[in-house]
Amino acid sequence: MSKLESLPGRALELAGSIGDTLRDRVPDRAIKWIETGAALGALKTGGRVATKFVRRNPAVAVASAVGAGLLxxxxxxxxxxxREQAIEGRATRVEAKKAAPRATSKRARKTAAD
Incomplete structure (x- = not known):
């Protein structure tokens, strides 16, 4: 294998190690800012692509908008x-019973007497 053939592999390996080192040394807040910037860049690029597509194919764009609206x-x-339909089910009536008087403890009787 010549040096020219191994150069791209070595470059990828080096770029990976640099990325790992940066990720370890840069604070979490900075990485979040970088991720946000990357997301905004992707959104901006996607918006440009969508605009070009709509300009070139207006009928397809209108048809997809109508389909989304119908859906x-x-x-x-x-x-x-x-929400308006009645809920089907079965109910069983439970008869109420009077509760039996509780037996009080010695401590409760003592406190009540004081």
Missing amino acids: LYAVRRQQRKS
């Missing part, structure tokens, strides 16, 4: 229907 309408209608 949402069907789900809400089903939820409303299930």
